Amino acid sequence: MSKLRLYIDTALHLKPSQIAYRIWRKLGGSTRLHVGYRPCPDADKADIRRVPALSEIDFDPVFLARFDVDALLDDRVELLNHEERMDWRESWHAELSTPLWRFNLHYHEYLLPLAKAFLDEGDKRYLDKAKAIVDSWIDACPRERGGVAWDPYVISMRIVSWLAFRAELDDALRTDDAFCERINASLAEQYVHLSQHLEKDLLANHYLENLKALAILACYFGDRKTLELALPMLKAQVNEQVLDDGMHFELSPMYQKIVLEDLMRAAIVLRDSGFGEHAEAFKLQQMCDCLYSMERGIDRTPLFNDCGDNVAKSRDALLLCARERFGVVPEFHGVLKNSxxxxxxxxxxxxxxxxxxxxxxxxxxxxxxxxxxxxxxxxxxxxxxxxxxxxxxxxxxxxxxxxxxxxxxxxxxxxxxxxxxxxxxxxxxxxxxxxxxxxxxxxxxxxxxxxxxxxxxxxxxxxxxxxxxxxxxxxxxxxxxxxxxxxxxxxxxxxxxxxxxxxxxxxxxxxxxxxxxxxxxxxxxxxxxxxxxxxxxx
Incomplete structure (x- = not known):
């Protein structure tokens, strides 16, 4: 196959805007939420009460079992079945394992197993280790250094981990003013950066996750103006990307579960911030029907398109959250006609x-x-x-x-x-x-x-x-x-x-x-x- 012909045939089914934005981003151009717009978050207005803890998925037993909290205390991190020993001052920028592994390192999902261990055992070592990891990231990853730490998709996933960690340990963290101020200052900076670097060239799940993160952070900082810009765009992406049968349009059962989790997180934040009517557009019933239909009675994520069983939260945790928080009772459908x-x-x-x-x-x-x-x-x-x-x-x-x-x-x-x-x-x-x-x-x-x-x-x-x-x-x-x-x-x-x-x-x-x-x-x-x-x- 001619490489030129492959490039041409690949480009032919892209949107013209994707090609234009890809060139623009390669040249260092910004891809803003809105032309000329830059959020001005006030860290003093940050309120974790607007981002309630979702323990059903934060502490999903299947998710927690992927991490060894005692290994984390020993500065060993296992992600995607590969372990690396960390120097928390230097390893954030080291060429560890693969790019996907490094992305997962910067997602900070392992803060939640540490939080659960602290809550269960009362051992302050787990809390101190989690705080030290966050502090080390803030120190080692200033915005001007860029890299994986400031990739828009990575930011979109990490802010969920930070806010979930903060919400689950609110009682333990609210008295640590210095730590909370550091987190809020960093979240504000990540919020602004993300709003200027949306993945309009990739679109699909990356772009949806960018907009989800902006909506959540806008609520967290009480930034109504940014929320009013981001929400219509998020709803439009949900309408396009979540098919009427509940499957995500990239047709990966794994990504369908990832998107379901994040839309539930966005929906609960919007509801607790007084914008609950907008969450009705998130198709949570259809997504739960799809998940239930695909995975009822089986032990793992079905393997279609890019999929693996050690990335998304589990079926049981997601459906439990949907039932407890939104009253969603899933229904079985033998044919998902859109997907x-x-x-x-x-x-x-x-x-x-x-x-x-x-x-x-x-x-x-x-x-x-x-x-x-x-x-x-x-x-x-x-x-x-x-x-x-x-x-x-x-x-x-x-x-x-x-x-x-x-x-x-x-x-x-x-x-x-x-x-x-x-x-x-x-x-x-x-x-x-x-x-x-x-x-x-x-x-x-x-x-x-x-x-x-x-x-x-x-x-x-x-x-x-x-x-x-x-x-x-x-x-x-x-x-x-x-x-x-x-x-x-x-x-x-x-x-x-x-x-x-x-x-x-x-x-x-x-x-x-x-x-x-x-x-x-x-x-x-x-x-x-x-x-x-x-x-x-x-």
């Missing part, structure tokens, strides 16, 4: 069987960075444990990145030996195929893939039978197809090529799993008997 996901469920002798099938488009044309070649792919869970799976993501900045995006890293169909989409760089897609749901019922679903260029069409039908899973693939047009199936465990006997493939249910770690690839043909039909086991490892 193209279909869910089949059946009680069998082997246990509860669930299939999640992707028959939608790859994502928004102008934001394809998280797309995988997973059209017509599916995951099958038995008694909550994954059985037939997609391979996941593993990492964003790694030599294996593109391998995990390939068609045969998913339980799906390849046409004429060609990748479904041209994923040619870690976050770039040139030409792409598209899918559609053709029919769906309680235990049967049929979807179609139109290969990029419209050269041919593949139809896949999946049937949940009493004792096993039936998958029928048929090519409409010239050529041949190969059907791949990746097994997390309990590999059945089947015809075809059998090999090993890397399977990464979480970021930062993978293991070898078995893959069966059918021989090239015009059509395939396979039947896999359900395994019988109680619970599977992920």
């Amino acid at each position: 193209g996901y279909c869910i089949l469920e059946r009680q069998t002798k082997a246990g509860f069987v669930k299939v999640i099938f992707d028959a939608g488009k790859p994502g928004p044309a102008y934001a394809m960075g998280h797309v995988h070649c997973d059209a017509l792919s599916f995951e099958c869970f038995v008694d909550g444990g994954p059985w037939i799976v997609n391979c996941g993501t593993f990492a964003y900045q790694d030599a294996k990145r593109l391998e995990f995006k390939k068609t045969h890293s998913h339980s799906t169909v390849m046409v004429n030996g060609e990748e479904q989409h041209e994923c040619w760089a870690p976050f770039r897609v040139a030409r792409y195929s598209t899918g559609a749901v053709e029919d769906s019922a309680a235990t049967i679903v049929r979807g179609a893939l139109l290969q990029c260029g419209g050269k041919c069409k593949v139809v896949r039908e999946i049937v949940l039978e009493a004792d096993g899973l039936r998958v029928v693939d048929h090519l409409v047009g010239d050529g041949c197809i190969e059907s791949a199936f990746v097994f997390a465990r309990d590999v059945p006997e089947a015809d075809g090529q059998i090999d090993e493939v890397a399977y990464a249910p979480e970021f930062g770690v993978y293991r070898d799993s078995c893959r069966i690839i059918s021989q090239p043909a015009n059509s395939h039909e396979v039947y896999f008997t359900y395994p019988r086991y109680k619970k599977a490892v992920i």
